[in-house]
Amino acid sequence: MTDTLISLISILIGIIGANSAGYALKKYSFGLIGNTIAGVFGSIFLIKSFGRLGFNPFSIMKNETFHSWLFIINCIVSFLGGALAIIFIKKLKHKMNNSNKA
Template sequence: MTGTLISLISIFIGIIAANLFGSFRKKFSFGFTGNTLIGVFGSILFIKIFGRLGFDPWSIMNNGNFNGFLLLINLCVSALGGFLTLIFAKIVYKKMNK
């Protein structure tokens, strides 16, 4: 795996997390397209912020050595970013429409 492939998998996990959370909790949903966009941006944001701690895609593939534990952390943070950004976006949406 390369760093780019790991990044794409992380973004895909964020999309899945946002859409699943939106389908289970209808009051936080923006529809499929909205949840997908929020999942993309949320997963990228969280990976960029928390990737500085050492589990960015290029640290996972350090000199050709694959670290599965760092990949698992990366994917969990990406999923967390997807659904937390969805919650945040819905709160902001409700505040602006009052």
């Protein structure tokens, strides 16, 4: 596996996380396309923010070896990033709509 492939897998898992969270939590859903976009940006944001702890794609493939535990942590963080993104965006949208009415 290369660093690019790991990054693409992370983004795909973020999309799955956002769409599954949108399916489970109907009040936070933006539909298929909205959840997909939120999943992409949420997984990228969380991996870039917390990836410096050692589970970014470069650390997973350090010295041309594959570290499976780091990859599993990366997948979990990507999934959570996608799921948390739709919740955060929905709360932000709600807060912005309330501030416009006041």
